Amino acid sequence: MSKVDSPHRAKPFLKWAGGKTQLLEQIESFLPAALKAGWIKRYVEPFVGSGAVLFHLAQQYSIQEFGIFDTNQELILVYRTVQQAVEALIEHLSDLEQQYHGLATEAQRDFFYTLRATFNLEQAQVDYSQPSTARAAQFIFLNRTCYNGLFRVNAKGEFNVPFGSYRNPQICFPETLRAAAGILSRTQIQMGDFISAKSVVDEQTFVYFDPPYRPISPTSSFNAYQKSSFGDAAQRRLADLFRELDRTGAKLMLSNSDPHNYNAGDDFFQSLYAGFHINRVIASRMINCQRDKRGKITELLITNYDP
Numbered sequence: 001m002s003k004v005d006s007p008h009r010a011k012p013f014l015k016w017a018g019g020k021t022q023l024l025e026q027i028e029s030f031l032p033a034a035l036k037a038g039w040i041k042r043y044v045e046p047f048v049g050s051g052a053v054l055f056h057l058a059q060q061y062s063i064q065e066f067g068i069f070d071t072n073q074e075l076i077l078v079y080r081t082v083q084q085a086v087e088a089l090i091e092h093l094s095d096l097e098q099q100y101h102g103l104a105t106e107a108q109r110d111f112f113y114t115l116r117a118t119f120n121l122e123q124a125q126v127d128y129s130q131p132s133t134a135r136a137a138q139f140i141f142l143n144r145t146c147y148n149g150l151f152r153v154n155a156k157g158e159f160n161v162p163f164g165s166y167r168n169p170q171i172c173f174p175e176t177l178r179a180a181a182g183i184l185s186r187t188q189i190q191m192g193d194f195i196s197a198k199s200v201v202d203e204q205t206f207v208y209f210d211p212p213y214r215p216i217s218p219t220s221s222f223n224a225y226q227k228s229s230f231g232d233a234a235q236r237r238l239a240d241l242f243r244e245l246d247r248t249g250a251k252l253m254l255s256n257s258d259p260h261n262y263n264a265g266d267d268f269f270q271s272l273y274a275g276f277h278i279n280r281v282i283a284s285r286m287i288n289c290q291r292d293k294r295g296k297i298t299e300l301l302i303t304n305y306d307p
């Protein structure tokens with residue numbers, strides 16, 4: 001068994017831009033006391049991505065139910081499939097993995113591009129409200145073998161990330177998928193905008209928001225997730241929801257980039273989240289696009305409680 005596929009431990013099985021595995025320790029130290037005391041019954045994640053925080057909290061605390069949301073329809077289909085048909089998915093994915101590992105490098109590249117073409121061709125026929133082992137297996141396969149695990153689509157909505165040229169990538173993680181399925185069996189999974197999360201939040205809920213980050217420099221584009229980007233208007237809409245949910249008595253935490261890394265005068269988040277706790281944590285990613293500014297940067301962890 002590989003190191004990353006430990007028994008009964010749920011963790012992200014997808015590579016995801018902005019994945020929070022590296023920040024878990026810092027997030028842990030800012031969690032609400034109510035969660036640690038066992039008063040929180042529901043956990044909601046409106047921008048779930050690969051679910052690093054969901055899987056961590058589900059195994060660490062006695063939370064009864066979960067709600068996850070994302071606008072990425074392929075990602076939501078994968079979660080529904082893990083939830084409802086994990087064994088069939090494992091079988092399908094192991095089969096793809098074996099076929100792939102049985103090929104020489106050039107043939108692996110061809111296999112990737114053929115599968116990517118099929119994935120794009122079949123898109124119009126997919127019913128995204130239902131699980132699909134074939135579609136979910138293809139998506140996980142592409143995610144593990146494409147360049148950097150990126151998710152990017154062209155103007156026609158076709159997945160267009162190139163082959164990743166990894167030497168021997170592990171594609172199927174049976175134990176991790178089974179552990180995830182256990183948690184997802186207690187999870188409401190919904191495709192859609194973060195605003196939909198509103199309906200499942202009450203005073204015994206903890207919500208963690210991890211939106212596409214606001215770019216901190218004119219050249220960075222951490223928010224190139226999908227066709228539509230997440231601009232300042234969306235950041236404002238999110239802050240409005242944060243304020244609205246605060247009134248329900250729910251505990252709220254939100255991550256974003258820290259504009260002060262580049263511009264001490266940029267108070268965009270200071271004014272949007274005025275009255276809340278704006279904490280700064282050291283980010284795991286490095287600034288590497290500017291030689292003179294290489295080093296660790298901070299990011300924001302905003303809470304509606306005293307951490």
Ligand SMILES: C[S@@+](CC[C@H](N)C(=O)[O-])C[C@H]1O[C@@H](n2cnc3c(N)ncnc32)[C@H](O)[C@@H]1O
Nearest residue numbers: 016018019020047049050052070071193194210
């Ligand atoms: C920073 S990632 C979340 C990463 C996640 N915390 C993890 O550990 O992998 C942001 C996610 O928000 C999703 N997203 C973008 N716009 C959205 C919207 N309007 N509503 C809900 N989700 C959205 C993207 O598809 C992406 O999965």
